[in-house]
Amino acid sequence: MTETTGTNPGILLVLDGWGHAEPGAGNALAVAETPVLDGIRTKYPATLVEASGEHVGLLPGTVGNSEIGHMVIGAGRPLDYDSVLVQRQIDTGGLRDNPRLTEALDALAAGGGALHLIGLVSDGQIHAHVDHLHELLSIAAARGVERVWVHAVTDGRDVADRTAGHYLGRVEEFFATTGVGRLATVSGRGYALDKSGDLELTAKVTQAVADGDGALARDYVQVLAGAGDGDVWVTPTVLTDAAGEPLATVRDGDAILFANFRSDRIQQLADDLVKHLAESDVRILSLTQYATTADIPALVGRADASGGLADQLEAHGLRSVRVAEQEKFEHVTYYLNGRDERRREVEEHVRITSDEAPGYTARPEMNLDRVADAVIEAAGRSDVALVAANLANIDVVGHTGDHDATVKAAEYTDGQVDRILTAAAATGRWVVLVGDHGNAERMSKPGPDGTPLPYGGHTTNPVPAVVVPAPGQVLPDALRDGGSLADIAPTVLALLGRPNGPAMTGRSLL
Template identity: 45%
Template sequence: MNPGLLIIVDGWGHRDGTEGNAFRLAATPFIDDFPKRGPWTLLQASGEAVGLPGGVVGNSEIGHLTIGAGRVIEYESTRIQRAGESGELRSHPLLRPSLERVRRRGGALHLIGLCSDGMVHADISHFRLLLEVARDSSIERVFLHPFTDGRDVPDGSAGKYLAELEAMAARSGRGRVASVVGRSYAMDRSGAWDRTQSAFAAIVRGEGPRVGRPSEALEAGRNAGLRDELIPPAVVTGDDGRPLGRMSPGDLALFVNFRGDRMRQLVEAVAHPDFSRFDRGPLPGLEVQTLTEYFLDPPVPALFAQADSSDGLADLLESRGVHNVRIAESEKFQHVTFFFNGRDNRSRLTEEDVHVPSRKVDYRLAPEMSGVAVAEQTIRALGAADAGLVLVNLANPDVVGHTGDLDAVCRAVETADACLRRMCEAAWQAGRWTAIVGDHGNAEEMVDAATGKPNVGHTANPVPFLLAGPGLDVRLRPDGSLADVAPTVSDLLGLDRSPRMEGEGLIRRSVLVSRDPQA
């Protein structure tokens, strides 16, 4: 066993230009000097290389999933789009009878989800597909509950997407916007249940600030200086002043995000029979479904099962009895555990998870986040002789990158650089190899070239892969992807790869020499 350290730097893409590139503008002496210690290469982390449609940017979920699986996993958004275009969605064995029950009862269909084409958590075109299914199923009453974005797409674009959604409804002859909720309320995953409660009240009960038109919610937010993601929940009323889309017995609530980690709190509040996080009052008898599996307990019926991503690096480590440690702060903890493990929640005897709490602050004011604490926990784990692999996520470049504040992102990158130095030097002192990789682009392109405005979303740029270790001289392939990371880590550990790892090892040649990466 050749023990090692794998660090995933979230939101680290590669771009040559300097303007808006936090990794070029920030002081990053350790990253800048790394080529003197070992080789580096660039990996594809978007589009077809990670199971997404061509040209679609990568994200943290698919990045960690692909890194862990060692092969390309077809993403759910692609499967849903194909099912809609082929007609499979109209005859879906779960959705079709549910819609028939709604039609017979005179109930309503509620479509709930993120309203943008960022393709990280959702795709607005899935609203269109479901509106068309509702029309073909003779569902007369359809209500839309969009979440404003501003993270996966530029801030200030919510009005454009809301207008696009209303145009889809007009073309299908079905659907009215019944509530408008910022994603920070509807898609919280940090345990801020007060935000989830506000979203629940507006969407399910029709309670909260009222507006006569959906656009009024956006106008109020802009007047208050709020970003799109922070638009407070608002209830749209009809001409009589009453909420348009308060949920009633016999209605079907369908959550349309294809990524579930940021939907679990809200769906749990709507569907869990013994929910106790807040007083939700008397619940209408609803049918509740999700577009894909959200991995809730008890489970909620899903239209599409998640693609099989088992037999990756986590399963290999377990089968070989390799003790491994996973370390991340709250913002990315699920990524180094659940997603890296092939969306498998079960506990493993060989896996030790170290959860570092994220700070509940405005990250523009504290871009360091919990990076120093993550580094300290990593250094502690590296001192354990039985830890064959230590896996770490540094969240700063991605999470702060979503704020669009370039100065803050530069400070976040500088924090990441300092943490990388501490962790790598500790690994090398312990005789371990170290691999560093990005999972998708973000902080390297903080300015939209077309508009000159802040870019708060991910990018399609390739990501760096760096490798060094005591006594290890390597050359790396120049044409890899994230699917090649797990096979490479398997090789470095001295383990036979899983047969289902379809990626290729990145190492061209490995020779033991007296080279010292700390020299």
């Protein structure tokens, strides 16, 4: 039973990729016609909050991302992100002495097995960092592993597109400096990091990595020469020897290590590879803890994110409804809940799916109307204290690097926010709107040689936070400055008429 006494019901809208920057070249949000989003920032209490770097538990200067953004929004405190924990282990030497890693490498050295490293090859610091590959290669060399194969995933989103050659060149330099390693396969992240559930994309990478089955090329230069659709959609390609035979396949006695520190986009491939190799004698590890169906031992643990918004809603018996499209569904459930997989009795989850191919540039509206419909329906229920939703368009379309499509995505978002605000007023609800990280306010970035290139990645810019009061609700004229995403859960709880949880260090913005 939902506890309604003393509760002012509301809506939490996370506008994914809604960052703030002054108008300028490449700022799609400044170009877009968004009268509602612009207007509420001047009419209602608003501020800018930090969503990157140490403010949310990332390394200083590191761009924010959806995973840490939603975790910190939910936890009500900064959390040491997985990338920080990995770097700490590298800096202290803990990774070199990690018992799971040393045991696996020593077994490979003794038995002549090969180590297969799979990961995103860039320094975008969202899903992975190429320097972590260098450390893993160094450790493998020090433990006497002679055969190390790198299955590279090209980026084009977290870094500028058409820069894969630069990063693959760095990996080749790592091979030279450590004395071990060769590229075995190259695949675009559109295939390797799919999270839409399209297993046909994933299977192409699995077959290339495990069986050497796929397009063939002599080196990465030849691979990239045929990548007409950019780094994201590099066809999974197997590198060959002079005779045209695959350089590497996964064999009994080998080990696989997934080198991404962020799990949500690599776990579909990880599960598929585990299933594909179920009858093989292959040890499989991950750099950090993944939310996979398969039990994959991790080298580095994760921060405790419990005691946040979801736990407080449960403690007070307040029902919430979570709404998002497939691409961001985990963010308003699993990540907002502190990486807790259980669905609480006071939670309802609404996942918006579609039979249509994503086609984000052709359909920048995605399924936003259906997301808004679900939010409005939940807002009309008297037993629901909080509706929490992710509006994905600005970020998902922004990741394509297509400026014009991102402008349209922002305009569609503005129209649906208008619908939600109208419904909120009609049902007596307040609304908190906040970005989880920047993206669409910067759609170009200098490449390695300084030439501006389309950019679909995240930024270190602050994000807007706005509170639209319920009819008749009295709020301060402005929100507190100097805040971060860690202050959103305390703000929501204050609006609900409930105290912070004891684990929260954030403060209400009111």
